[in-house]
Amino acid sequence: MKQIKTKKLTITLATSSDLPALEEIENECDAYFRFDPPFAAEYNRSLRECLAIGDMIPGVSGENYKRENYHLYCIWKDNVLIGWISFYLGYQQKDVVYLSVLYIKEANRKSGLGAEILAALTQKWTAAGFRTIRLHCSLRNATGLRFWVKNGFDRIIDVECTGDLYPENVGGIELMKTIV
Numbered sequence: 001m002k003q004i005k006t007k008k009l010t011i012t013l014a015t016s017s018d019l020p021a022l023e024e025i026e027n028e029c030d031a032y033f034r035f036d037p038p039f040a041a042e043y044n045r046s047l048r049e050c051l052a053i054g055d056m057i058p059g060v061s062g063e064n065y066k067r068e069n070y071h072l073y074c075i076w077k078d079n080v081l082i083g084w085i086s087f088y089l090g091y092q093q094k095d096v097v098y099l100s101v102l103y104i105k106e107a108n109r110k111s112g113l114g115a116e117i118l119a120a121l122t123q124k125w126t127a128a129g130f131r132t133i134r135l136h137c138s139l140r141n142a143t144g145l146r147f148w149v150k151n152g153f154d155r156i157i158d159v160e161c162t163g164d165l166y167p168e169n170v171g172g173i174e175l176m177k178t179i180v
Contacts, residue, residue, distance in 0.1 A: 004073075006120045009113060014051055014072040014084065021081045022047045022074065029103050047072070050086060055100050066090070075104065075117060082108045085117060089125075091134065097125050099135040118151050122179050131180040139171035152177045 004011040014022065026047050045055045054070035069090050075083040083104035091098035104113055125133070134157060137144045153175035161171030 001124055004120050004124065006116050008077060008116060009120075010076040011073050011085070011117065011120065012076065014047075014074050016051065018074050018081070019048060019051065022084055025081065025083060025103065025105055028105060047084070054088070055086060070100075075113075077108060077113070082113075085121070087121075089128075089130070095129060095131040097130050097133045099133055114147060115151055126179050131178065133177045133179060134174060135176075136172050136174050139165060139173055145173070148175055 002013045023046075045053075049055070050070075050072055054067050070086070070088050072086040073084060074081055075085060083102070085102045086100040088098040088100060090096065102114060102117065104117075122133070133153070135148065135153065137148055139145075139159075139161065155176040155178070157174040157176050159171070159173050162169040165171050
């Protein structure tokens with residue numbers, strides 16, 4: 001699956017030639033996600049690293065980690081790069097997709113594009129035999145949590161936190177959506 005067309009978007013497999021434009025968006029993304037204190041450095045891979053080695057951390061992600069199961073895609077609207085999505089196929093079980101990141105530039109949000117992307121990929125993943133999609137979201141990311149729940153991620157798998165959500169603490173929730 002190198003390219004996916006939706007009604008408004010083209011989603012293409014990222015290449016090294018996409019990195020300059022992706023890194024510009026990554027700067028916006030870094031600013032956007034300042035609501036959580038920095039996690040350990042090994043959990044924050046750059047897009048350059050993700051493209052080269054993936055973003056799932058061997059040993060943390062499990063011994064079954066395979067680089068070829070990690071995918072990073074560019075999201076284009078009218079031939080302009082507006083975001084990216086990355087995911088891991090066969091996460092912990094062969095029929096599970098782990099959605100690492102879906103980031104759309106702020107100027108393109110709240111227009112149904114995120115739901116359109118998820119619908120297109122879910123259709124591809126279902127046809128390929130995947131049964132569930134999992135993801136992690138910061139407990140402080142109310143906009144993100146609302147988006148994910150609205151799009152069917154309504155089962156809580158895990159809640160991680162380093163205490164109550166005082167400024168120095170972090171917390172996240174792992175959500176799941178059944179697609180078959």
